[in-house]
Amino acid sequence: MSNTLMELRNVDKFFGSTKALRDVSMAVQPGKILCLLGDNGAGKSTLIKVLSGYHQPTRGKIWFEGQETRFSGPREARQRGIATVHQNVGSIPLMSVGRNFFLGAEPVRGRWPFHSIDTQKANAIAVEQMQKFGLTRVTDGDQLVGTMSGGERQVLAIGRAMYFGAKMLILDEPTSALGVKEASIVLKMMRIARRNGAGIVFITHNARHAMSVGDDFCVLIQGEVAARFKRDEKSREDVLNLMAGGEDMTELEDDLEQID
Numbered sequence: 001m002s003n004t005l006m007e008l009r010n011v012d013k014f015f016g017s018t019k020a021l022r023d024v025s026m027a028v029q030p031g032k033i034l035c036l037l038g039d040n041g042a043g044k045s046t047l048i049k050v051l052s053g054y055h056q057p058t059r060g061k062i063w064f065e066g067q068e069t070r071f072s073g074p075r076e077a078r079q080r081g082i083a084t085v086h087q088n089v090g091s092i093p094l095m096s097v098g099r100n101f102f103l104g105a106e107p108v109r110g111r112w113p114f115h116s117i118d119t120q121k122a123n124a125i126a127v128e129q130m131q132k133f134g135l136t137r138v139t140d141g142d143q144l145v146g147t148m149s150g151g152e153r154q155v156l157a158i159g160r161a162m163y164f165g166a167k168m169l170i171l172d173e174p175t176s177a178l179g180v181k182e183a184s185i186v187l188k189m190m191r192i193a194r195r196n197g198a199g200i201v202f203i204t205h206n207a208r209h210a211m212s213v214g215d216d217f218c219v220l221i222q223g224e225v226a227a228r229f230k231r232d233e234k235s236r237e238d239v240l241n242l243m244a245g246g247e248d249m250t251e252l253e254d255d256l257e258q259i260d
């Protein structure tokens with residue numbers, strides 16, 4: 001396990017008497033996609049916050065790049081190369097692709113105090129990166145992000161994180177609000193990020209999306225890891241059943257058919 005990027009060992013997170021996470025152990029490997037599946041209320045949001053340094057575990061340990069670690073906050077986690085991309089945030093619709101790509105870290109020209117943002121350079125880099133990630137439709141860095149599709153915006157956010165050296169990407173439901181075509185743009189981007197060596201945590205409740213890209217799978221139910229398996233070890237039906245908390249989906253489907 002020497003290659004492991006991040007590992008949680010027996011992590012609990014309690015809020016008063018609420019046990020949001022109980023005895024969670026999981027490992028994020030570089031160049032692999034770990035799918036974190038769970039229905040609403042499973043504790044995924046709390047787990048994201050533990051992984052990204054917002055929450056300290058109540059109990060248990062976090063190891064990052066082979067060292068036991070206690071992040072002082074999200075800033076430290078970010079500095080260590082952990083990037084979180086949330087579903088609907090991370091890009092500003094009324095800003096250009098170039099500005100969104102850099103968001104405060106734009107290249108500058110000239111010397112202080114006479115320096116200014118090098119928009120041309122920012123745009124050129126942003127477009128080059130977007131093209132590299134398969135968004136050939138984006139050819140102008142001045143294009144407003146509001147004109148891009150939901151999938152394209154997710155690609156922009158992931159691409160930006162990669163460009164700025166993220167080693168680990170936490171993707172919070174990146175495909176959940178998207179149609180099939182749009183989701184596939186994002187899933188492709190995840191494969192590119194994996195090929196580039198990033199360790200990816202893909203949080204989703206969509207078993208189909210997870211099965212199409214995932215290497216390792218972890219199903220969370222009521223704050224606990226209910227199942228852990230590798231690609232091809234389970235069918236989509238098995239995964240759906242697990243996510244439904246063991247309730248047999250075929251039984252549910254039979255019930256629904258009777259109503260029709």
Ligand SMILES: Nc1ncnc2c1ncn2[C@@H]1O[C@H](COP(=O)(O)OP(=O)(O)OP(=O)(O)O)[C@@H](O)[C@H]1O
Nearest residue numbers: 015018019020038039040041042043044045046047
């Ligand atoms: N800051 C907090 N203070 C108190 N309780 C919290 C806090 N954050 C989460 N909880 C509680 O912990 C439990 C798990 O919350 P969490 O937000 O992780 O899951 P969720 O949003 O319900 O579901 P999911 O994120 O899996 O869709 C819930 O009962 C929630 O009320």
